[in-house]
Every structure is written in structure tokens, then in C-alpha cells.
Amino acid sequence: xxxxxxxxxxxxxxxxxxxxxxxxxxxxxxxYITWYQQFPSQGxxxxxxxxxxxxxxxxxxxxxxxxxxxxxxxxxxVSLSDTAVYYCLVGDSMFSGGYNKLIFGAGTRxxxxx
Amino acid sequence: DGGITxxxxxxxxxxxxxxxxxxxxxxxHDAMYWYRQDPGxxxxxxxxxxxxxxxxKGDIAEGYSVSREKKESFPLTVTSAQKNPTAFYLCAxxxxxxxxxxxxxxxxxxxxxx
Numbered sequence: 001x002x003x004x005x006x007x008x009x010x011x012x013x014x015x016x017x018x019x020x021x022x023x024x025x026x027x028x029x030x031x032y033i034t035w036y037q038q039f040p041s042q043g044x045x046x047x048x049x050x051x052x053x054x055x056x057x058x059x060x061x062x063x064x065x066x067x068x069x070x071x072x073x074x075x076x077x078v079s080l081s082d083t084a085v086y087y088c089l090v091g092d093s094m095f096s097g098g099y100n101k102l103i104f105g106a107g108t109r110x111x112x113x114x
Numbered sequence: 115d116g117g118i119t120x121x122x123x124x125x126x127x128x129x130x131x132x133x134x135x136x137x138x139x140x141x142x143h144d145a146m147y148w149y150r151q152d153p154g155x156x157x158x159x160x161x162x163x164x165x166x167x168x169x170x171k172g173d174i175a176e177g178y179s180v181s182r183e184k185k186e187s188f189p190l191t192v193t194s195a196q197k198n199p200t201a202f203y204l205c206a207x208x209x210x211x212x213x214x215x216x217x218x219x220x221x222x223x224x225x226x227x228x
Binding site for chain 2: 010028031032033036041042043044045046049085087089090091099100101104105106107
């Protein structure tokens with residue numbers, strides 16, 4: 001079964017770059033790795049996804065090495081509003097009974113300080 | 115407006131009563147999910163459904179039941195068999211059952227059982 005590991009928490013200051021890494025093994029070979037952001041008392045929302053190498057959008061970058069055993073979410077120049085919990089999401093390599101199971105990481109609580 | 119709705123936002127029940135949480139989506143998504151979130155914790159998968167009239171147990175299905183009679187609806191019943199039902203419940207939907215497909219989350223229902 002797939003397993004994910006993320007740091008429980010991280011602290012940063014406004015204007016700094018933050019990198020959050022998710023380690024994952026036994027993930028589906030034909031599925032993307034996706035990251036979500038969650039604010040208190042809200043549902044998570046999609047940030048970015050990728051399959052290999054580097055992907056960048058208007059809010060973040062995602063680095064995925066060739067072996068796909070980890071992925072790193074990079075938030076450039078964070079602000080106070082980036083204080084949230086960040087989750088990685090992967091597909092399980094086990095495809096039993098015709099169903100593809102998805103696994104969220106435990107989440108990394110990022111605190112951005114003035 | 116396309117989206118996913120959950121009702122009610124807050125729900126209070128006495129111990130021993132069954133309670134049903136509503137989840138509706140008009141995004142024409144095939145896959146729907148129920149997650150439970152306890153304070154300061156990550157998302158735990160209760161049930162998921164890839165298609166109408168079919169659903170699968172997640173990691174913590176005991177004490178919960180679901181139905182998927184219509185594509186747009188995926189209600190969750192918290193039964194009296196659930197030992198610690200007080201939690202924040204999140205419903206999500208996506209095009210398909212892969213991490214590749216963005217999961218859209220509802221606003222959540224906060225259930226308190228006393």
C-alpha cells in the first residue's frame with residue numbers, strides 16, 4: 001500500500017521561500033501527485049499537480065524527482081495569508097477490486113510570521 | 115453556479131441518534147468522497163463512490179453508511195454505532211478516481227454529539 005510522510009509543521013517569515021516535502025512510496029505509476037491547501041474550518045483547495053520534473057503555476061512550484069518517491073511544494077515569497085495546512089495526494093499502487101484508492105498525506109501546518 | 119454543497123453547516127445531536135449529512139454536486143462528477151477531520155488532524159477517508167449505485171469503504175467506515183442513488187447526491191449517515199462521531203465532515207467530488215483529477219470540496223458540516 002502507498003504511504004506518505006510530511007513534516008507536521010513548519011515556520012517561516014514573510015517574504016521567504018518555503019519548501020514542503022512529501023515522501024511517498026508504492027504510488028500509482030500512472031497518476032499525478034497533487035497538493036492541496038486548507039484554511040481552518042474550510043475544505044481543502046487544489047494548488048498544483050505534476051507527474052515528473054518541475055511544474056510551476058501562479059502560486060507555487062512542484063518538484064518531482066525521476067523516481068517519484070517524493071515531491072516538494074515550493075511557495076515563493078510567502079505572506080501571512082499562506083498560513084494554512086498543506087496536503088499531498090497520491091494514488092495507491094494497489095488497484096484492488098477495480099477501484100483506485102487515493103491517499104492524502106497527514107498535512108503540514110505552515111505558520112508564516114511577520 | 116457550479117459547485118458542491120453540504121448541509122447543514124452545524125449539526126447537533128444526542129448520543130444514540132442516527133444523523134444524515136447531505137452532500138450535493140452539480141459538477142457532473144462521477145466520483146464522490148466523504149472525509150472526517152478531527153481538530154488539528156488530517157483528512158481520513160470514510161467512503162468513496164466512483165459511480166452511481168456503487169461505493170467503497172475507506173479507512174474508517176465503521177459506524178457510517180452511504181448511498182449513491184443519484185449522480186449528484188452522496189449522503190452520509192452517522193449511526194449510533196460510531197463511537198466518537200463529533201468531528202468536521204467534508205464531502206468532495208471529482209471527475210474520476212485518480213489524483214490527477216482535482217477534488218472539489220464542500221464547505222463541511224461540523225457535527226457535535228452530546
